[in-house]
Amino acid sequence: MPAFTESPADREKLAAIRAALPATRAGIYLNTGTCGPIPAESAAAMRQAEDRELAIGRASRDAHEELLDRMAEARGALAAVLGTDIDGIALTHSTTDGIGLALGTLGWRPGDRALTTSHEHPGVLGPLAAVRDRHGIDVRVAEIGDGGDDDRTLGALERELARGGVRLVVISHVLWTTGAMLPVAEIVRRAHAHGAVVVLDGAQAGGAISLHVDDLGAEFYAVSGQKWLLGPEGTGALVVRRDVARACLPAVRGYFSAAVPYGVDREALWDDARRFEVAGFHAPSIAGLARSAGWLAMQVGLPWAYARAAGLAHDAAVRLGDTPGVTLVTPPDRMATLVTFRIPGWPAERVVEELARRVLAIVRPIPALDAVRISVGFFTTAEELRRVLDAVAELARHTPASLPPRPAIEFIELPRA
Numbered sequence: 001m002p003a004f005t006e007s008p009a010d011r012e013k014l015a016a017i018r019a020a021l022p023a024t025r026a027g028i029y030l031n032t033g034t035c036g037p038i039p040a041e042s043a044a045a046m047r048q049a050e051d052r053e054l055a056i057g058r059a060s061r062d063a064h065e066e067l068l069d070r071m072a073e074a075r076g077a078l079a080a081v082l083g084t085d086i087d088g089i090a091l092t093h094s095t096t097d098g099i100g101l102a103l104g105t106l107g108w109r110p111g112d113r114a115l116t117t118s119h120e121h122p123g124v125l126g127p128l129a130a131v132r133d134r135h136g137i138d139v140r141v142a143e144i145g146d147g148g149d150d151d152r153t154l155g156a157l158e159r160e161l162a163r164g165g166v167r168l169v170v171i172s173h174v175l176w177t178t179g180a181m182l183p184v185a186e187i188v189r190r191a192h193a194h195g196a197v198v199v200l201d202g203a204q205a206g207g208a209i210s211l212h213v214d215d216l217g218a219e220f221y222a223v224s225g226q227k228w229l230l231g232p233e234g235t236g237a238l239v240v241r242r243d244v245a246r247a248c249l250p251a252v253r254g255y256f257s258a259a260v261p262y263g264v265d266r267e268a269l270w271d272d273a274r275r276f277e278v279a280g281f282h283a284p285s286i287a288g289l290a291r292s293a294g295w296l297a298m299q300v301g302l303p304w305a306y307a308r309a310a311g312l313a314h315d316a317a318v319r320l321g322d323t324p325g326v327t328l329v330t331p332p333d334r335m336a337t338l339v340t341f342r343i344p345g346w347p348a349e350r351v352v353e354e355l356a357r358r359v360l361a362i363v364r365p366i367p368a369l370d371a372v373r374i375s376v377g378f379f380t381t382a383e384e385l386r387r388v389l390d391a392v393a394e395l396a397r398h399t400p401a402s403l404p405p406r407p408a409i410e411f412i413e414l415p416r417a
Contacts (some may be wrong), residue, residue: 006382010308017300017379021230027360028384033176033204033338033375034364036230042291046232049284058283067283074286077293078237081229081302082202082221083212088245090238090276091286095203096123098222098238099170101276102199103127104251105244106167110136114168115160115196117153117182118143119175123222124201128170140166147180148331157187161194169196173221174204177366179330179338179373181209188217203227206237207296208337210306219244228337228377230296231289234282240273254278305378312385313337313376319389325396329371340366340373343396348372350400351392358406359391 006014018024023037049070057063075089082089092098106112114128118141132139140163142156160166169191174181188198198218205211206221207228213221218241225235250257253264256277260268269275296302314332320341321328329340343351348365351372355361363374374388395403 006308013304014379014381018381020295020299021379024379027356027362028380028388029362030374030376030380030384030388031362031364032208032228032230032377033373035226035233036207036228036377037379038232038288039230039292039295041295042231042288045291046284046288049287053283063283067281067286070283070286070290071277071281074290074293075237077290077297078223078229080297081211081293082206082223082237082239084214084239085242087272087274088214088239088242090240090273091281092222092236092238092276093234093279093281094123094236095121095201095222095224096126098220098236098276099124099199099201100127100130101238101250101252101278102220102222102240103131103168103170105248106197108135108137108167111165112137112167113140113160113163113165114138114170115140115142115157115166115191116170117141117147117157117172117175119147119177119180120170120172121176121201121203123203124170124172138165144182146178146329146331147175147182148178148334150183150186150334153182154186154190158190161190161196164194166191166194166196168199170199170201172201172204174202174208174336174338176204176338177329177369177371177373178340179204179336180334181205181336182334184218185216192217204338205336207293208306208309210302213239214241217241225285225289225292229289230292232285235285235289238273238276240276242272245273245275246271250276250278252278256280300378309337309376309378309380312380312382313339316374316376316385316389320392323389323393323396326392329369337376338373339376340369340371341392342369342371343392345399346395347400351395354395354403355388355391358394359387361388361391363388 021037075086079086140160144153191198199220200218202223206223221239225231226233257275258268259270317332317339327342348370
């Protein structure tokens with residue numbers, strides 16, 4: 001790897017971290033952008049919660065109080081990672097869930113406009129399509145290229161905002177496709193100047209990059225629990241700006257939305273983000289999410305994790321950009337921890353298969369771009385990246401037809417004594 005260096009103390013810390021993430025021993029783990037490795041500590045907390053539910057059930061007052069305590073613990077841990085206060089956090093079941101809740105706060109009228117970009121995930125597009133089909137709104141798409149040119153991105157969004165009638169801007173902080181980090185603080189400023197509400201998809205940012213959500217100014221910021229926060233699936237959070245939380249009404253409300261037991265009227269709702277907590281939660285998963293976020297903040301250390309992942313990812317992007325036969329898609333000057341590339345002449349799915357076969361790398365294709373994406377975590381080693389990038393360079397020297405086949409690994413069953 002070109003530039004990234006680590007001290008003996010870093011190597012010692014990394015060894016301890018990887019020991020706490022057993023999945024890093026099963027292959028070269030480069031797909032945290034889909035699901036991150038779960039810390040052993042979090043898995044133990046989930047097992048403990050499951051064992052308690054199995055042994056004594058879930059119907060007692062003590063079980064309910066335990067769930068509320070774990071929910072509060074999760075909010076506190078997430079607030080530390082996301083750079084906000086605990087009263088700004090609502091627990092959700094996914095980024096999609098959070099975005100849907102946010103979109104439901106607007107009193108939509110036929111002909112209203114919502115604005116997004118040409119690189120959004122179904123977690124954004126799905127909730128937008130639901131609002132469009134139900135209320136007859138106009139969803140506008142700003143073409144932003146690969147997202148690496150801030151002037152192009154801002155210009156495309158500004159042109160749509162200038163047309164008038166945009167009530168909502170919903171975009172990603174980090175694009176799941178190209179890995180570009182968008183200038184969200186400036187986008188929020190311009191959207192507000194045109195009277196629009198802003199919802200940010202932070203699925204590829206929360207837990208991956210240094211983040212102070214409150215400084216961005218957006219009304220809503222949604223994250224996934226299972227990606228860079230290393231929690232279980234079916235978890236997430238919605239950060240709601242405090243003035244917005246007090247003033248707006250969720251489209252759906254339930255038992256957990258109200259400060260008054262069994263209350264459903266407006267006056268009964270929490271006066272903070274908790275009014276967006278609608279349905280019940282799986283207690284073991286909430287315990288796991290809380291433990292994972294707390295482990296990141298207190299044991300790994302966020303500044304160290306962010307700096308290490310960013311340095312490794314940037315070096316990987318530079319090397320891919322310098323590799324003959326490889327096209328780097330990720331803009332190296334506007335990136336976070338995702339690196340996307342193509343090998344012309346190679347279908348992305350085939351590249352994913354070959355990297356798994358040759359170096360046990362866990363990566364993913366981006367079908368819309370026919371490209372391959374690697375997610376570089378703080379737990380990734382420089383040697384792992386070197387092996388993967390060497391394998392990419394080998395593929396690029398060949399075509400799918402000319403690549404020498406890799407001998408199959410044979411497992412010989414020894415005779416039993």
